[in-house]
Amino acid sequence: MNYLSTRGGVEPVGFAQAVMMGLATDGGLLVPERIPQVDAATLTAWSKLGFQDLALEVLTLFVGEEIPRQHLRTLIERSYATFTHPEVTPVVEQDGLRILELFHGPTAAFKDVALQFLGNLFEYLLERDGGQLNILGATSGDTGSAAIYGVRGKERIQIFILHPKGRVSPIQERQMTTVLDANVHNIAVRGTFDDAQGIVKALFNDLSFKSSYRLGAVNSINWARILAQTVYYFYAWGRVAEGDPGKRISFSVPTGNFGDVFAGYLAKRMGLPVDRLVIATNRNDILTRFIQTGRYAVGDQVYQTLSPAMDIQIASNFERYLYYLYDGDSATVRTLLEQMQRSGHLEVDAARHAQACADFDAAAVTDEETQAQIRATFAATGYILCPHTAVGVHAARGRSDIICLATAHPAKFVDAVRDAIGREAAQPLSLQGLMDKAPRCVDLDATVDAVKAQLEATLSTGAGA
Incomplete structure (x- = not known):
């Protein structure tokens, strides 16, 4: 399987090179040259598999022969051995509400599903092919800690994670900043997540700097992230549909950066019987507004909400969807994104807007509705939703045969949670004692130059250089 750039400026590359490249060298995102198709008989067979065996089958379609099957199996088993639930991503039912729990990994967030695998995959490729990797990423909450836990202590990897200062939850911040392994570097930028993500993209687009410092990506711009997340859509469908290929299931997905719901879109394109994919956003509703109007436009500001991991204006993975919406026409994608960069908005034609409405539903949920949903679900079932999950549950109201993704504990x-129901949720072992640990973090202005200088200073000491 080869991979292409959404902007058309990269010669086809194999899976391993795509993973190590992260962001394409022309500024685009990497996508497979074709989407493998899964027939009804295969779906039925897959529905009987455990999570690890299913992951092996799904990933093999995109990895091909670049990684021997037994090596890939070992990577998968090692990655999910860190999860506390035997099913890895179980589907639970609460008074008719189906919840896909994605928070049983080491940082209690859905990002662990992809980043435990990606960390081990990086290590495998670096050991096989030689070399070092300096990971650079931005987080709105959960990606940073999941990425750090995925690569902490790995000899050939240094990791630099940017987060918006004061705009992640205290526990999310401590999950990142209390990991004191020598290869972990936390940077708090004085700005928003979009500022942090813009800095990361700018440094990846500085091809000389990217090459000299061997930068790699863990954000959902990395194709392996999307691929690993696709697995749990197949797994959840199998638990509910029980192998009936005619059974169509909908999914409600709280999303900010479009990566999680794009993984569901990929599964649907592969042949998974998905009825509706519901994009559930908070007040930062650029994706909801696009589905409603066909216009993708930056709002006045990034609003700080109860669901901070979704406090995003510009959704990176939306570019991948545009590529498929325009049938792989990379020239049009490039033109639309250049327009977006100039004016802060882009607009698709009526036919494409109709297709987007066929692909997705969307709903924006306020903080008041989020709290009310946490309260209502707890009153009805005793089950506690995180605010992001509550956004998805609220957006799913009134729908049948739908699974809501629980993205964090x-x-x-x-x-x-305390404001909504008057009590705190019991902490899993992975979170206990975090607030008592000493943090380590550098505060910087939200500028490319400041972050670039910090990377240069750190790596010049010999770490990853």
């Missing part, structure tokens, strides 16, 4: 959002 509620204990990560102490204030929001």
Whole structure:
């Protein structure tokens, strides 16, 4: 399987090179040259598999022969051995509400599903092919800690994670900044997540700097992130549909950067019987507005909400969707994104807007509705939702045969949960004692130059250089 750039400026590359490249060298995102198709008989067979065996089958379609099957199996088994639930991503039912729990990994967030695998995959490729990797990423909450836990202590890897100072939950911040392994570097930027993400993209687009310092990506711009997340859509469908290929299931997905719901879109394109994919956003509703109007436009500001991991204006993975919406026409994608960069908005034609409405539903959920949903679900079932999951549950109201993705453990959002139901969620072992640990972090202005200088200073000491 080869990979292409959404902007058309990269010669086809194999899976390993795509993973190590992260962001394409022309500024685009990497996508497979074709989407593998899964027939009804295969779906039925897959529905009987455990998570690890299913992951092996799904990933093999995109990895091809670049990684021997037994090596890939070992990577998968090692990655999910860190999860506390035997099913890895179980589907639970609460008074008719189906929840896909994605928070049983080491940082209690859905990002672990992809980043435990990606960390081991990086290590495998670096050991096989030689060399070092300096990971640079931005986080709105959960990606940073999941990425750090995925690569902490790995000899050939240094990791630099940017987060918006004061705009992640206290527990999310401590999950990152209390990891004191020598290869972990946390940077708090004085700005928003979009500022941090813009800095990361700018440094990846500085091809000389990227090459000299061997930068790699863990954000959902890395194709392996999307691929690993696709697995749990197949797994959840199998638990509910019980192998009936005619059974169509909908999914409600809280999303900010479009990566999680794009993984569901990929699964649907592969042949998974998905009825509707519901994009659930908070007040930062650029994706909801696009589905409603066909116009993708930056708002006045990034609003700080109870669901901080979704406090995003510009959704990186939306570019991948545009590529498929325009049938792989990379020239049009490039033109639209250049327009977006100039004016802060882009608009698709009526036919494409109709297609987007066929692909997705969307709903924006306020903080008041988020709290009310946490309260209502707890009153009805005793089950506690994190604020992001509550956004998805609220957006799913009134729908049948729908699975809501639970993207984080509620204990990560102490204030929001306490304000909604008057108590805190019990902490999993992975979160206990975090607030008592000493943090290590550097504060910087939200500028490319400041972050670039910090990377240069750190790596010039010999770490990853």
